[in-house]
Amino acid sequence: xxxxxxxxxxxxxxxxxxxxxxxxxxxxxxxxxxxxxxxxxxxxxxxxxxxxxxxxxxxxxxxxxxxxxxxxxxxxxxxxxxxxxxxxxxxxxxxxxxxxxxxxxxxxxxxxxxxxxxxxxxxxxxxxxxxxxxxxxxxxxxxxxxxxxxxxxxxxxxxxxxxxxxxxxxxxxxxxxxxxxxxxxxxxxxxxxxxxxxxxxxxxxxxxxxxxxxxxxxxxxxxxxxxxxxxxxxxxxxxxxxxxxxxxxxxxxxxxxxxxxxxxxxxxxxxxxxxxxxxxxxxxxxxxxxxxxxxxxxxxxxxxxxxxxxxxxxxxxxxxxxxxxxxxxxxxxxxxxxxxxxxxxxxxxxx
Numbered sequence: 023x024x025x026x027x028x029x030x031x032x033x034x035x036x037x038x039x040x041x042x043x044x045x046x047x048x049x050x051x052x053x054x055x056x057x058x059x060x061x062x063x064x065x066x067x068x069x070x071x072x073x074x075x076x077x078x079x080x081x082x083x084x085x086x087x088x089x090x091x092x093x094x095x096x097x098x099x100x101x102x103x104x105x106x107x108x109x110x111x112x113x114x115x116x117x118x119x120x121x122x123x124x125x126x127x128x129x130x131x132x133x134x135x136x137x138x139x140x141x142x143x144x145x146x147x148x149x150x151x152x153x154x155x156x157x158x159x160x161x162x163x164x165x166x167x168x169x170x171x172x173x174x175x176x177x178x179x180x181x182x183x184x185x186x187x188x189x190x191x192x193x194x195x196x197x198x199x200x201x202x203x204x205x206x207x208x209x210x211x212x213x214x215x216x217x218x219x220x221x222x223x224x225x226x227x228x229x230x231x232x233x234x235x236x237x238x239x240x241x242x243x244x245x246x247x248x249x250x251x252x253x254x255x256x257x258x259x260x261x262x263x264x265x266x267x268x269x270x271x272x273x274x275x276x277x278x279x280x281x282x283x284x285x286x287x288x289x290x291x292x293x294x295x296x297x298x299x300x301x302x303x304x305x306x307x308x309x310x311x312x313x314x315x316x317x318x319x320x321x322x323x324x325x326x327x328x329x330x331x332x333x334x335x336x337x338x339x340x341x342x343x344x345x346x347x348x349x350x351x352x353x354x355x356x357x358x359x360x361x362x363x364x365x366x367x368x369x370x371x372x373x
Contacts, residue, residue: 074336085151085369086283089129092304094354094371095119100131104354105149105327109269112144116272123278125163125230130280133270135167135175143178145269150184151284152264156239158286160266161232164199165278169227173274174201175286179233180267183260194259195243197233199225201273207245210258220245230280239263295366300357304371306350311359311368312341318362319343325356347372 026351089095093104100106108117113136120132123330133145168174177199183192193252198219209220222245225231230367234246241261244254298313311319319340324333324347332350337343339362347355350372357368 023235029081053349079202079318080265084182085285086281087148088127088281089119089131090127091129094352094369095129097121097129107147109145109147109267110142111140111147112146116144117146119276123165123167123230125165125280127280130163130165130278131268131282132279133177133268133279135272135274135276137274138272139149140272141184143269144272145178145267148266148282150265153286157237158284159236160263160282160284161234162266162268162282163280164231164233165231165280166225166227166231167276167278168274169203169225170274171202175273175275175277176201176271177277178267178269179235180269181235181237181263182265182267183262184265191265192259194237194257194261194263194354195235197222197235197245201275205231205247207253208258209253220253220255224245227275237263238239294361294364295368298359298366298368300368300370305347306373307346309345309370310347311343311357313361316341319359320362323358324350325358326350327354 084351085106087093089100093330095103098117099116100117100119101108103119108114116134117137118132118134118360119129121129122132124130131146138267162179164177164179175262176252179197180193181195181196181198184190187191196208198208200206203224203226205222205225207222209218212218232246232248234244234249236244237256237257238244241257242254243257243261245252266282266284268277270277294317297315298311300309300311303309308356311322319337319342321336322334322343323331324345326332332355333345333347343359347370352372355370355372359368360364
């Protein structure tokens with residue numbers, strides 16, 4: 023297996039997906055193979071997260087990635103862009119920022135089909151998230167580029183929990199777009215300890231689908247397709263996630279993914295965040311922070327993608343603040359603003 027960079031060891035633990043998996047008369051075998059995938063995904067030291075990736079942790083109430091220029095993405099291979107990384111042996115050309123199918127904006131993530139039928143899955147990992155809140159949601163738009171019920175591609179939308187202490191990656195939830203036009207979610211275990219699956223519906227080719235997974239403080243997971251609640255399951259591996267994985271087995275059909283959002287449920291701090299405006303964004307030199315409810319700004323920090331504080335200052339109770347970012351290199355920054363009503367976090371793109 024190839025290394026992702028000099029800090030990352032080889033990916034271990036994806037099952038061999040046999041050819042017979044893709045025939046309708048052995049769909050049961052498909053489920054058994056997915057069970058193995060869930061049970062064996064374990065990380066070795068620095069498997070996924072090199073030093074730069076570990077540092078790219080976002081503290082957020084809502085973080086949306088649409089793979090746009092304004093977010094720092096460019097057309098072409100996604101590996102290394104904004105700390106998105108490849109899974110295992112995935113060729114760089116198989117995961118790209120593309121402008122062919124879009125649910126919003128100009129670009130989306132494309133998982134390219136080359137019909138290579140690899141033994142291991144291909145795909146990408148998101149950056150690591152730190153999520154503020156006990157109840158939160160993951161949503162993404164999925165486009166199915168063609169449907170082939172004989173040689174089609176399976177897509178797996180994973181939500182993982184990465185434990186930095188044990189260096190293990192646990193699949194907390196998965197939505198599966200099966201090659202035959204069915205959509206499933208892993209729902210738990212049966213008496214024999216095997217995984218069980220819940221049907222979420224069906225899909226057709228050349229259509230966008232919105233998939234939403236809600237992780238509840240009560241220990242349940244809700245699944246929605248196109249804003250329709252389909253099912254609720256009891257969480258079988260907890261409800262804490264901090265990284266997303268979009269994996270596929272690269273047969274005859276491709277997928278596009280857009281508008282990837284991780285968000286907490288609306289609370290008091292969300293109202294505070296929504297009252298603040300940061301503009302212009304992207305910014306060339308001077309960025310302005312203002313609010314519409316007379317909240318006093320006491321201090322700010324600007325943090326780069328590696329977690330370093332590159333600017334900070336204590337402010338004496340102002341409602342509008344201007345910061346000169348002209349001396350900073352182009353890229354994505356996190357702005358933390360402390361006020362008399364709490365702290366807010368905003369993402370700023372420097373041109």
